Amino acid sequence: MFRPLSIFIGARYTRAKRRNRFVSFISMTSMIGLALGVLAMIVVLSVMNGFQREMSSRILGMVxxxxxxxxxxxxxxxxxxxxxxxxxxxxxxxxxxxxxxxxxxxxxxxxxxxxxxxxxxxxxxxxxxxxxxxxxxxxxxxxxxxxxxxxxxxxxxxxxxxxxxxxxxxxxxxxxxxxxxxxxxxxxxxxxxxxxxxxxxxxxxxxxxxxxxxxxxxxxxxxxxxxxxxxxxxxxxxxxxxxxxxxxxxxxxxTHTQGSLFSAMKMEKTMIGLLLLMIVAVAAFNIIATLIMVVNDKGADIAILRTIGATPRQIMAIFMVQGTVIGIVGTLIGGVLGVIAALNVSELVGWLERVSGQHIFSSDVYFVSNLPSELQGGDVLLICSAGFILSFLATVYPAWRAAKIEPAHALRYS
Structure with a gap:
């Protein structure tokens, strides 16, 4: 489906400056929102893994x-x-x-x-x-x-x-x-x-x-x-x-004496993961709005491409490439920053406490002296995969709309 022409033009559209600066702004915020959603999921799930590890080692070390x-x-x-x-x-x-x-x-x-x-x-x-x-x-x-x-x-x-x-x-x-x-x-x-x-x-x-x-x-x-x-x-x-x-x-x-506690912790991690996934989904589906605006902005270009022989599949592929590039870049940025933050979460919390002058993390409440974090490769892979998939799905409708544009109609009103 993605022939070289589609990839070339789609990537060029991603880099090119647009006449409508608002479209560029929405495109950038979609990428940033996706990155922040992926980052948040990685950090939060890593902290929950850390708490589960600490509770496992302490409770199951005693019972x-x-x-x-x-x-x-x-x-x-x-x-x-x-x-x-x-x-x-x-x-x-x-x-x-x-x-x-x-x-x-x-x-x-x-x-x-x-x-x-x-x-x-x-x-x-x-x-x-x-x-x-x-x-x-x-x-x-x-x-x-x-x-x-x-x-x-x-x-x-x-x-x-x-x-x-x-x-x-x-x-x-x-x-x-x-x-x-x-x-x-x-x-x-x-x-x-x-x-x-x-x-x-x-x-x-x-x-x-x-x-x-x-x-x-x-x-x-x-x-x-x-x-x-x-x-x-x-x-x-x-x-x-x-x-x-x-x-x-x-x-x-x-499992008879403490199983309910660890089952509850596992369910809590699952539910929080699903809630954070909704944030990623919202950011990913902002790509829909971005691409619809791009399609409207590039109506004349689409018409010219159709008149010189581009097929609807190629037109569709161009905008799917553009949206997927936004999703991939946003997910990769969020993944890299999320891994860095998860590995240094205790230092980040300490820095925030010093800057704000507030005691964010109390050992009397959470039973541990610093914020635990355990980065699991499987979680990172799953989160990034979800970001990629949601970003790709978000491109389908705008790309389909672009493929349905009639050249004569687009040139008449451009």
Whole structure:
């Protein structure tokens, strides 16, 4: 369809000065608008990728990738861990007990999820050892009922290492009430800060203390926590391990506990991407207005080309080339600037904060100290492809109108 003549004239029309300066202005704004739309999509999606990466590393670095849960308390967790480690996808297996309760301190209360751990082995499956900001994880000793709380919990209750608070957990009893609360005084031995909501909803105690609160033997645990190489393989890996161990064990994994959060983050990225695509579409379809004005401006040229033998297909191709060139240039400019901005977004935000004197990005709200960004080649390719396609589609109608112009009519009124 695009013969050399069409390409030559279409490219020349793109570069040539027009009699109507307003047409030139609209053409330039179409290109700039398309570039800005592509730039915005690349930067915003890269920032969302960065947030998702940060949340994944922080949340999934704290919660179990997978657990092998005993139908009854596990008397000896080591054989279970040894069986799990035979799976090549499993990188570590440690004892783990989990229960829900309520913190009470000076009249204030807060729901909390308690993890009973072995401090000596927790570093194999969790990032908490790297995020202790007060005290030490090793200060969790069996029988001493120490607790390591999150930074949000510590700030809410104004806790420091050495303070004591009360843990209230439900306890099934034979009394007429059925369930009665059990209270246990805990001594704060440490504070962790991973920069996620878990700082306000999770606390760590020694697994022996967790067992005692459940009226188990000191060496009994609820489950064995697994760390796996591929997070998305965790459901299958845990299922395979539990199946191999028999009916006394069942599998659980992060998709049950945190899956809704990551599904919501994925949907949020998709919806924002579609909204930003509308901006690109508006900019791309400005090319329609540009080309319609160009067609009206070049009516006499079209008539002359038709009289010397140019076919309607060639006329159509000329204006499709012109519109496509505008789209390609705008998309490429936006793509290059978008990649540069996405790779330097933290520096750009810092510069804007210095210039404006306003604190744009608060770590207290977003849990991270600087704006994260993760540029993904697939996103850039998809965005640029969308820009190219929308630009091309925007050329079809004006080019078709140009091809339908009758030479005699155009020359009569030019």
């Amino acid at each position: 179990p990738h997978a657990t092998i849960v005993g139908v009854n308390p596990i008397d000896d967790w080591r054989p279970v861990a040894a069986a799990a480690m035979k799976n090549p996808e499993v990188t570590a297996a440690v004892p783990f007990t989990e229960m829900e309760g309520m913190f009470s301190y000076k009249g204030s209360m807060q729901p909390i999820q308690i993890s009973g751990i072995d401090p000596a082995q927790e570093g194999k499956v969790s990032i908490v050892t790297q995020h202790i900001v007060q005290g030490r994880l090793d200060d969790l000793k069996p029988g001493e009922f120490g607790v390591v709380v999150g930074e949000i919990t510590a700030r809410r209750f104004r806790l420091n290492v050495g303070d004591k608070l009360t843990l209230i957990v439900p306890e099934i009893s034979s009394a007429p009430g059925g369930i009665t609360p059990r209270m246990q005084r805990l001594n704060v031995v440490g504070v962790f800060k991973v920069g996620a909501e878990l700082d306000g909803s999770m606390a760590l105690i020694h697994m022996a203390d967790a067992a005692q609160m459940q009226h188990w033997q000191p060496n009994q645990v609820q489950s064995v926590r697994l760390a796996v190489k591929d997070l998305y393989a965790a459901p299958q890996v845990s299922h395979n391990v539990a199946t191999g161990l028999g009916a006394a064990y069942k599998a659980d994994d992060w």
